[in-house]
Amino acid sequence: xxxxxxxxxxxxxxxxxRAIDLNGSLAAAWKQMSAKGVKRIQSADLA
Numbered sequence: 010x011x012x013x014x015x016x017x018x019x020x021x022x023x024x025x026x027r028a029i030d031l032n033g034s035l036a037a038a039w040k041q042m043s044a045k046g047v048k049r050i051q052s053a054d055l056a
Contacts (some may be wrong), residue, residue, distance in 0.1 A: 010045060019047045022055070 012019045027034045
């Protein structure tokens with residue numbers, strides 16, 4: 010989120026991360042990141 014705020018294009022490599030999901034916090038985090046323009050990708054997208 011800080012990188013987006015600084016004007017950078019940001020990608021999260023979803024299959025290279027793991028979240029702790031408490032009561033829907035993961036879905037809320039993805040929603041918030043998506044709203045700010047963070048893009049979700051998979052490691053296979055990098056090849």
